[in-house]
Amino acid sequence: MSLKLSSSSSVKRKGEILFLYAFSVLVALVLSALIVEAVGANWSDVSNALLDGSFRKPGRWGRTLGSAVPLAMVAVGTIISTKVGLINIGQEGQMLVGAAFAAYMGAHTPGPGPLVIFIVIISGFVGGAFWSGLAGALRYWRNVPEVLTTLLLVTVAANFVGYGLKNTWLLLDPDAAVGNRTQVSQQLDPDSRLPRIDIFGNNFSISVIISLLLIALTFWLLSQTIVGFRLDVVGQNQKVGRRFGISEVRQGFAAMCASGGFAGLAGALMLASGDFAKFRLVPGFTVNLGWTGLLVALVAREKVLAVIPVALIFAGLRTGSSFLAATGVERRVTDVVQGLLVLALLVPPAVLFIRDRRRKLAQVESRT
Amino acid sequence: MGFLEAIWDVMSTESAYTAATRFAAVLVFAAVGEWVAERSGTLNISVEAMILAGAFAGAMGYDWTENVMVGILLGMGAGLIVSFVQAQMSHRLTADQFVVGLTLNILFLGVTSFLYAQWKPSSRVASKLEIPLLSDIPLIGKALFGQAWPFLLLYLLIPFAWWLVYRTRWGLEVRAVGENPQAADVSGIDVNKRRRESIYFAGICSGMGGAYLLLGQVGRFDDGIVAGRGFIALVAVIFGGWTLRGTIFGCLLFGSVLSFRLTLPGLGYELNTELMSSLPFLVTIVAMAAFAHKVRPPGSLARPFVRGLK
Numbered sequence: 001m002s003l004k005l006s007s008s009s010s011v012k013r014k015g016e017i018l019f020l021y022a023f024s025v026l027v028a029l030v031l032s033a034l035i036v037e038a039v040g041a042n043w044s045d046v047s048n049a050l051l052d053g054s055f056r057k058p059g060r061w062g063r064t065l066g067s068a069v070p071l072a073m074v075a076v077g078t079i080i081s082t083k084v085g086l087i088n089i090g091q092e093g094q095m096l097v098g099a100a101f102a103a104y105m106g107a108h109t110p111g112p113g114p115l116v117i118f119i120v121i122i123s124g125f126v127g128g129a130f131w132s133g134l135a136g137a138l139r140y141w142r143n144v145p146e147v148l149t150t151l152l153l154v155t156v157a158a159n160f161v162g163y164g165l166k167n168t169w170l171l172l173d174p175d176a177a178v179g180n181r182t183q184v185s186q187q188l189d190p191d192s193r194l195p196r197i198d199i200f201g202n203n204f205s206i207s208v209i210i211s212l213l214l215i216a217l218t219f220w221l222l223s224q225t226i227v228g229f230r231l232d233v234v235g236q237n238q239k240v241g242r243r244f245g246i247s248e249v250r251q252g253f254a255a256m257c258a259s260g261g262f263a264g265l266a267g268a269l270m271l272a273s274g275d276f277a278k279f280r281l282v283p284g285f286t287v288n289l290g291w292t293g294l295l296v297a298l299v300a301r302e303k304v305l306a307v308i309p310v311a312l313i314f315a316g317l318r319t320g321s322s323f324l325a326a327t328g329v330e331r332r333v334t335d336v337v338q339g340l341l342v343l344a345l346l347v348p349p350a351v352l353f354i355r356d357r358r359r360k361l362a363q364v365e366s367r368t
Numbered sequence: 369m370g371f372l373e374a375i376w377d378v379m380s381t382e383s384a385y386t387a388a389t390r391f392a393a394v395l396v397f398a399a400v401g402e403w404v405a406e407r408s409g410t411l412n413i414s415v416e417a418m419i420l421a422g423a424f425a426g427a428m429g430y431d432w433t434e435n436v437m438v439g440i441l442l443g444m445g446a447g448l449i450v451s452f453v454q455a456q457m458s459h460r461l462t463a464d465q466f467v468v469g470l471t472l473n474i475l476f477l478g479v480t481s482f483l484y485a486q487w488k489p490s491s492r493v494a495s496k497l498e499i500p501l502l503s504d505i506p507l508i509g510k511a512l513f514g515q516a517w518p519f520l521l522l523y524l525l526i527p528f529a530w531w532l533v534y535r536t537r538w539g540l541e542v543r544a545v546g547e548n549p550q551a552a553d554v555s556g557i558d559v560n561k562r563r564r565e566s567i568y569f570a571g572i573c574s575g576m577g578g579a580y581l582l583l584g585q586v587g588r589f590d591d592g593i594v595a596g597r598g599f600i601a602l603v604a605v606i607f608g609g610w611t612l613r614g615t616i617f618g619c620l621l622f623g624s625v626l627s628f629r630l631t632l633p634g635l636g637y638e639l640n641t642e643l644m645s646s647l648p649f650l651v652t653i654v655a656m657a658a659f660a661h662k663v664r665p666p667g668s669l670a671r672p673f674v675r676g677l678k
Contacts, residue, residue: 035479035482039482039483039486039487087466089466089470138653138656138657141657142656142657142658144653144656144657145656145670147411147413147466147670148411148602148603148606148652148656149653149656151413151599152599152603152649152652152653153649153653155596155599155645155646155649156646156649156650159642159643159645159646160642160646162642163640163642163643166642288474291470291474292474294470295470295471295474298467298470298471329486330481330482330485330486332478332481332482332485332591333478333482334478335474335475335477335478335479335481335482336475336478336479336482338474338475338478339471339472339474339475339476339478339479340475342471342474342475343453343457343468343471343472343475346457346461346463346467346468346471347457347461347463349463350457350461350462350463351461353462354461354462357674
């Protein structure tokens with residue numbers, strides 16, 4: 001049957017896919033425009049402000065890059081856990097725990113700057129991996145669904161880090177603790193921060209380069225090596241995996257840890273690059289980047305390289321939103337645009353799935 | 369010693385009960401709906417968005433008409449809208465239900481905070497209604513029969529949900545769909561239709577809960593008003609082992625824990641607010657780990673149904 005699938009039908013199929021995606025994005029944009037018009041603002045003003053704020057105005061795309069880094073790291077981690085068929089939706093918490101580990105180590109590690117940077121970033125990974133590892137352990141040890149535990153641990157993480165930021169023996173900066181009741185961690189030493197690069201007035205930290213390298217590495221590991229193959233086998237069919245001697249538990253647990261680790265790494269990079277909160281940990285440090293990074297992964301659909309453009313678009317919406325004040329539209333409108341876009345992008349694959357099934361069923365019926 | 373005394377102090381204070389049921393009520397509204405959805409096989413995490421939408425619509429309704437009833441009706445409508453998107457995306461288009469739910473949570477956080485900043489609806493807590501005689505019962509009278517009047521809707525909703533699920537054909541089909549969708553399909557039940565309908569029910573209940581949260585408890589809208597209550601309601605269903613009784617017990621338990629943050633300092637006890645806030649989540653995780661083998665979830669919970677695919 002598959003032999004009859006001629007090239008013309010595959011062209012037709014590609015056209016269909018393209019049309020579906022274009023159409024659903026269009027619907028999302030029209031809906032966003034309607035919401036903006038409904039509150040009496042002008043959509044073209046809003047979209048211009050977003051474009052200005054995200055890359056057209058001088059110095060803006062550097063900032064967009066800075067926001068794209070944590071998004072991309074979270075998304076890459078999410079793809080790893082999706083690969084083995086686990087659903088990790090607690091990146092927001094894993095990120096925060098990673099940032100907390102990083103902040104603690106940054107404040108308490110003596111030694112030369114570069115070494116401290118290295119330790120800060122690694123401990124971010126460890127922190128995130130620990131937090132998602134809890135969910136992974138419960139999944140394989142007690143059969144507790146990881147969807148729920150990862151989600152529940154987000155709030156727990158926020159509360160625990162909040163507790164840490166109230167106590168000097170954990171995270172609270174001793175200098176800040178004396179006078180007022182602000183909750184901030186100790187600032188990273190100037191020589192243990194990630195160096196920044198300046199191109200045409202666009203200033204960004206080398207976390208951009210680190211994350212690009214990590215994306216390339218993950219892409220290679222997942223698509224070209226036995227590591228990725230094992231994850232794939234477990235995700236596709238555990239019976240086959242067992243025949244090959246691939247342990248579902250070991251692969252799944254490792255993927256879960258890696259997934260949270262990347263989220264924690266995102267938190268550590270945020271801390272060390274200083275784009276957010278000036279090299280300090282504060283309550284609500286992750287500013288929903290964990291959730292947004294999860295959305296990036298959903299849109300990129302298990303394709304590691306697709307993470308880069310999607311993360312850039314979502315980061316652009318974020319940085320662009322700071323230019324919205326002039327148009328009189330609340331900046332939260334970008335959350336709406338973003339949510340609608342993601343929702344719209346969920347539709348085409350689902351529609352295609354149903355259509356393919358119908359066609360196959362029709363084929364089967366015509367044969368009998 | 370000090371600990372037992374503290375427990376006794378709380379147990380013998382009327383306001384502690386009142387605060388506990390006030391906190392629990394929102395959870396019960398949402399959890400009853402969520403329970404039906406989970407019995408049909410959907411782990412509906414957009415319940416957070418449904419409560420938020422309900423709360424915002426409640427604020428808008430009150431702002432326009434100064435009428436609490438209108439607020440609650442609009443809240444139910446808003447919850448229904450969210451559930452419509454969730455149901456159509458996950459049980460007609462077969463998109464992943466967690467993905468859809470999560471996206472809806474983020475989308476509606478954006479929509480409500482955006483619209484709130486634009487329209488700034490003003491609202492206040494509905495008037496209290498004390499049922500004579502019943503509200504005079506010592507300790508728990510005020511807690512159960514002396515709350516803001518939308519609280520009383522619970523006394524209609526809970527028996528209704530019980531009747532719906534255990535005493536109607538629809539309820540039987542919903543339970544069948546959640547346990548064994550293949551068998552239900554073969555016997556002529558439209559599996560995904562029943563699932564969609566039970567998500568609508570969850571949306572209406574959660575929207576009502578959102579409106580209650582706004583008009584019966586908090587009084588003013590802000591975008592952090594729900595603060596994870598949807599997730600706690602979802603967790604209460606699991607904690608209650610997918611029975612109505614257990615679900616309500618879970619809500620009461622978590623509601624009291626949440627309310628202790630407010631009542632204990634009033635009684636002169638210092639406590640760790642962070643630990644108290646995370647307690648419902650920690651308790652649930654521990655409970656799930658401890659009882660995961662004893663309590664049986666609906667057979668096809670969180671598994672999508674596509675005919676011919678197992």
